[in-house]
Amino acid sequence: MSTLKRALAAVATVALTGSLTVAAATPAAAVWYEDGVFALRYTDELWQVDIATDSAYPLTYTDWEALGFPAPKPARTDYVKYPWSPTVYAVTIFGDEREEWHWESITYEQWARAGFPAPRNAGWIEGSYYYQWATSDELFVVAPDETIHKLTFAEWAASGFEQPERYENEGFINFPLEPRHILYSSNLDARSIDYLTYSEWEAFGFPTPRLATDW
Template sequence: MKIIKRALAAVALGVVALVGAVAPSSALPTGFYSVPYSDNLYYNQQNTGWQQVTYSQWQQAGFPAPRKAPTDFVKYPWSPTIYSVTYFDGGTWLWTNLSLQQWQRAGSPAPRNAGWVQGSYFYQWQTSNELFVQAPDGTHHKLTYPEWQAAGSPSPAFHNNQGFQKLSWWDGVAKMTNVSSGSGSTVTFNAWQQFGFPTPQAVSRFPGDTFCKYPGSATIHYNGLTAYGTLTYSQYAAAGFPAVTSC
């Protein structure tokens, strides 16, 4: 690798010096770097880029003492997961989703709140104008306007023909995989919570639901995506007085 070869040449010339970590706004000197949460080593080429190196590559360079790479610790305000971000040259940073052991090895530093974490996925369901983010740890969160601005006002991916709906006259929320055809399934409270509590779109009916009466009975029975049972007059009215068939 070219930058490793340049490192070996630098060692031979005796110009790789041991210095302390520099501020993230400054260019890092060329050389080997360590991070506080693992044994991994990295080689940074000043104003060019960086890469992780193997023990063999470090050995070939003569085991130069690695500098401490400038590393920050951040988290989303609404998630307990802590991420490290190490500032190398070349326009890219090293992000790591830390385990408890890695965080403890780093000295259990207090993280600062961040508006954006690399690897976050921003999206919107068809059924509402709310914006959400899925963090690298898999957690979902409904964004406020200030949170969206703090993230850099990213354009969300649009989940066309998908989302969350509920009958306006019955409890129960459905996650819709195909809004047009009425395909989906009822979600539990915990599942709805895991998706960040998206506000369900209220509908009077789902495609394919049925209303029927048994012979000799005035009671209307309903069978739909999120509900099954007998209806009151007000519920039947809220459904739009649909045609009733024989059960």
């Protein structure tokens, strides 16, 4: 695998370590909206909110049977997407805090089952990874569908000013005599560089290079 592919894979891997599902248990301060069994419109899955144990979790058929087959209540689910990506996510909201929300990227069939609700543009989606290269103040986000996007200030604000991870010794440069050639460095201190093609630069989200006047 090339250095460039390893760099992209590393960013995607870090992004995907974030979970799209709500934790089975949440912090002690959690405030749930309602106790009971809930049906998610886009799937056959049932969830139980148990305020006594401060948790929310999916039910198996056996679990539901053990409860006496209570009629499930309709869950409160919102459908969202990032403006720059076609992927639709269902977020089922069991309480006020992010830890009380269940996230899933949904298929076309699941979206159809829900009645094709128009997704609203979201500023933040669970599982998104925010980062910054050493050679610029620009911020980037990798969505759970692995799309990479360079954020505007307004988009960063819409995320709630999620704090990025900074790659302190990696970034992008160009040289005064070759300003149109963009290079990626996996180790700026060691001056390790790879020339980028346009498609490779695009894959990184078009990071602005720093002019290397001291190399």
